[in-house]
Amino acid sequence: MKLGKKIFEIIFHARGGQGAKTAAELLAQAALREQKFIQAFPDFGPERTGAPIQTYVRISDEPILTHEPVVDPDVVVILDETLLGIVDATKNLDENESMIVNTMSDRETVQQKTGYIGNIYPIDATSLSVEIIGEPRPNTAILGKLLKVSEIVKLENLVEVFREKYVDKIGQEKTEKNIQAIERAYDSL
Amino acid sequence: MTNTTNKTNSVALTGGAAAAEALRQINPDVMPVYPITPQTPIIETFAKFVADGEAETEMIEVESEHSAMSAAIGAGAAGARAVTASSSQGIMLMAEMLPIASGMRLPILMLVSARAISAPINIHGDHQDVMAVRDQGWIQIFSENAQEVYDNTFIALRLAECVRLPAMVVMDGFQTSHSVENLEILEKSAARSFIGEYIPKKYLLDFENPVTFGPVGLPNSYFEFKRQQIEAMNRVMSEIGEIFGEFGKISGRNYDVFEKYKLDDAEKAIVVAGSTAGTAKVAVDELREQGEKVGLLKIKLFRPFPYAQITEALKNAKSIAVLDRTVSFGSHAPLYSEIANSLYQIPNTRYQIQSYIYGLGGREIFKEDIKKVFKEDWNNKEIKYIGLKENE
Numbered sequence: 001m002k003l004g005k006k007i008f009e010i011i012f013h014a015r016g017g018q019g020a021k022t023a024a025e026l027l028a029q030a031a032l033r034e035q036k037f038i039q040a041f042p043d044f045g046p047e048r049t050g051a052p053i054q055t056y057v058r059i060s061d062e063p064i065l066t067h068e069p070v071v072d073p074d075v076v077v078i079l080d081e082t083l084l085g086i087v088d089a090t091k092n093l094d095e096n097e098s099m100i101v102n103t104m105s106d107r108e109t110v111q112q113k114t115g116y117i118g119n120i121y122p123i124d125a126t127s128l129s130v131e132i133i134g135e136p137r138p139n140t141a142i143l144g145k146l147l148k149v150s151e152i153v154k155l156e157n158l159v160e161v162f163r164e165k166y167v168d169k170i171g172q173e174k175t176e177k178n179i180q181a182i183e184r185a186y187d188s189l
Numbered sequence: 190m191t192n193t194t195n196k197t198n199s200v201a202l203t204g205g206a207a208a209a210e211a212l213r214q215i216n217p218d219v220m221p222v223y224p225i226t227p228q229t230p231i232i233e234t235f236a237k238f239v240a241d242g243e244a245e246t247e248m249i250e251v252e253s254e255h256s257a258m259s260a261a262i263g264a265g266a267a268g269a270r271a272v273t274a275s276s277s278q279g280i281m282l283m284a285e286m287l288p289i290a291s292g293m294r295l296p297i298l299m300l301v302s303a304r305a306i307s308a309p310i311n312i313h314g315d316h317q318d319v320m321a322v323r324d325q326g327w328i329q330i331f332s333e334n335a336q337e338v339y340d341n342t343f344i345a346l347r348l349a350e351c352v353r354l355p356a357m358v359v360m361d362g363f364q365t366s367h368s369v370e371n372l373e374i375l376e377k378s379a380a381r382s383f384i385g386e387y388i389p390k391k392y393l394l395d396f397e398n399p400v401t402f403g404p405v406g407l408p409n410s411y412f413e414f415k416r417q418q419i420e421a422m423n424r425v426m427s428e429i430g431e432i433f434g435e436f437g438k439i440s441g442r443n444y445d446v447f448e449k450y451k452l453d454d455a456e457k458a459i460v461v462a463g464s465t466a467g468t469a470k471v472a473v474d475e476l477r478e479q480g481e482k483v484g485l486l487k488i489k490l491f492r493p494f495p496y497a498q499i500t501e502a503l504k505n506a507k508s509i510a511v512l513d514r515t516v517s518f519g520s521h522a523p524l525y526s527e528i529a530n531s532l533y534q535i536p537n538t539r540y541q542i543q544s545y546i547y548g549l550g551g552r553e554i555f556k557e558d559i560k561k562v563f564k565e566d567w568n569n570k571e572i573k574y575i576g577l578k579e580n581e
Contacts, residue, residue, distance in 0.1 A: 028201055029369075032201045032371065035199075037371050038201055038369065038370070039368060040369040041363075042367065066467055066471045066556060067334075067361075067364050067368070067465065067468050068553065068555045068556055069553055069555075071555065
């Protein structure tokens with residue numbers, strides 16, 4: 001986060017239907033548990049399944065007044081690696097900031113595709129979620145990595161929020177598997 | 190989704206969900222609904238509350254917005270507390286019924302997620318829909334964020350029932366309706382006692398005192414009906430202070446008909462309504478840090494328009510820019526016109542006042558855009574546009 005900046009800002013790049021909005025809202029609700037001020041909103045462009053979309057999150061110790069889209073992110077999360085090189089994900093992303101990418105490729109490949117020389121954290125969140133949950137749910141799993149990298153909210157708060165929100169919707173077993181995926185992504189190198 | 194814990198009333202909700210949460214606590218008698226983006230999350234969230242038994246409202250799924258307003262009018266005339274919600278073309282379609290609600294003096298509450306008007310088709314936020322119906326006898330209150338949406342829902346309903354006129358609570362489509370933000374909600378008992386029981390003065394189902402609603406008003410009486418409506422609207426200004434005061438006591442949030450932000454000693458002031466006021470506050474803060482004497486007047490109550498108070502609030506500013514998120518083709522934009530009218534009341538003074546149009550059809554507006562506006566000359570030789578791409 002840049003010097004003097006009071007609001008931590010995240011941009012999720014994904015394709016419509018990949019659950020970026022859900023991920024952003026989970027993160028915001030977890031931050032609320034820590035008495036933070038939050039904002040989570042999708043980019044209000046055309047909303048079609050498969051089309052590139054952005055979702056924004058702001059987390060702060062002070063009230064958030066602005067309603068502009070995030071222009072200067074501290075972390076960028078890319079949920080779909082086919083977006084690399086298609087969307088301008090590195091805009092205003094400084095060397096000491098971070099990019100988290102759901103990919104099977106390594107750091108060097110991501111660097112080549114994006115030209116970003118800062119901190120790149122590749123994680124194969126899709127395979128991880130298929131292995132643990134049995135379904136491709138990279139949107140929740142990748143949050144574990146995001147928390148590890150940014151330390152913006154505590155893992156236990158995200159886990160609690162997830163459990164509270166989803167246990168009635170998807171049942172105990174699937175909820176615990178999602179949580180396991182989040183925790184595995186958190187612990188991954 | 191509500192995330193209320195036992196310890197606190199802090200929640201994080203979208204503006205749409207915040208409106209639905211307020212309605213859950215209000216528990217209106219009747220809510221006729223017809224979906225339209227970006228309003229649908231309001232009725233969708235509220236329908237879930239009703240299905241879960243958290244509100245006892247009679248929801249009526251109608252076949253159009255025209256019918257939604259017609260059903261709200263029927264319910265209101267029967268003596269029920271009636272609410273609905275809409276946006277854009279929905280408001281255009283119910284336009285025929287809006288003055289009937291106000292003319293029959295029915296305090297119907299409508300949540301509006303303000304959106305652009307076709308053509309071309311655009312589902313995104315601006316203020317063209319609410320501004321198009323600004324002269325239909327409805328109270329109109331703008332909201333900056335989810336907290337204000339929630340609070341205004343209570344305040345507007347009280348106000349509407351007090352003066353017996355319908356009211357719209359306006360939030361910016363998407364920017365507010367679809368953004369998750371922090372807000373504090375009221376204790377249910379405090380909310381209930383603030384709203385109170387609705388006791389209509391006259392209603393159709395009062396068989397002891399039969400009345401009629403919406404009869405013919407010929408040249409010998411119509412004019413007097415309209416005059417009474419004007420008086421009712423004027424009464425808002427004398428009642429709203431007490432309602433704000435009562436709301437402040439139960440919520441700790443003290444409101445006025447507008448909000449002054451670093452305005453008193455400002456030489457250059459921007460006037461704006463809705464979510465952009467928040468972004469403008471950040472721009473003002475940053476320019477103030479550089480020593481610029483800038484400020485903001487955030488419009489909340491637009492109908493009735495608080496001319497006298499605004500004249501007083503702006504009297505120290507040397508130049509003023511008014512940012513409208515709508516257009517009035519062949520004329521000045523509505524908010525600009527109202528501000529110009531307010532300043533006209535100040536004797537022996539010539540203000541520089543500039544009209545800007547921004548954000549039509551969901552065009553983004555950034556803090557840097559507003560800082561740039563503050564640095565421009567406000568000589569009003571022509572209407573200026575913020576973020577228009579043909580200037581690039």
